[in-house]
Amino acid sequence: MNIKSMSQKVIAIFVLSIILVTAPFAGNTEASSVDSKELVATAKNLIGTKYRSGGTTKAGFDCSGFVGFVYEGLGISLPRSSSGMHASGSKVEKSDLESGDLVFFNTSGKGVSHVGIYIGDDKFIHSSTSKGVKIDKLNDPHYWGKRYVGAKRVTDVTVAINK
Numbered sequence: 001m002n003i004k005s006m007s008q009k010v011i012a013i014f015v016l017s018i019i020l021v022t023a024p025f026a027g028n029t030e031a032s033s034v035d036s037k038e039l040v041a042t043a044k045n046l047i048g049t050k051y052r053s054g055g056t057t058k059a060g061f062d063c064s065g066f067v068g069f070v071y072e073g074l075g076i077s078l079p080r081s082s083s084g085m086h087a088s089g090s091k092v093e094k095s096d097l098e099s100g101d102l103v104f105f106n107t108s109g110k111g112v113s114h115v116g117i118y119i120g121d122d123k124f125i126h127s128s129t130s131k132g133v134k135i136d137k138l139n140d141p142h143y144w145g146k147r148y149v150g151a152k153r154v155t156d157v158t159v160a161i162n163k
Contacts, residue, residue, distance in 0.1 A: 040099055043066075046070070048133060048134075049061055050132040051131070052065075056069060060132075061127040063082055063114050063127050064078075064081050064085060065127070066127035067102065070117065082113060083113075086115070089102065090152060090153050091151070097151055100117065100153075101151045102118070102152045102154060103150075104152070105147040
């Protein structure tokens with residue numbers, strides 16, 4: 001075997017090694033870093049957008065369509081449904097919520113059926129069937145507080161609440 005052939009094999013093995021080491025990280029969105037102030041501002045700019053079942057655009061949002069739209073605008077892809085979003089990310093205790101965390105509710109009696117974005121100060125923003133995109137109290141004793149099921153952190157969002 002000559003030196004040129006051996007050098008080509010070494011280079012090929014080196015390149016293949018780099019590909020094998022970096023491949024598992026391709027498309028990883030959870031490592032993204034987003035400023036929570038920007039996230040909340042993006043979400044608040046959509047207040048008043050009407051509710052539309054299956055909606056994923058400014059023409060109208062359902063709850064998961066709204067959350068997905070906000071995060072997608074900041075370069076983070078989420079599953080399409082509220083239950084899919086609930087299955088991703090890492091669990092967050094209610095006492096440890098940070099602006100940008102996803103909050104989940106059981107509004108149907110059949111498990112996770114609604115999602116919103118926690119914005120701090122016991123408030124979350126979401127697309128409601130009755131009023132479209134709006135802000136509500138997380139611990140509202142009349143509705144949301146009774147239906148809260150948990151929260152997830154889907155990205156490394158820095159704490160900078162836009163009040």
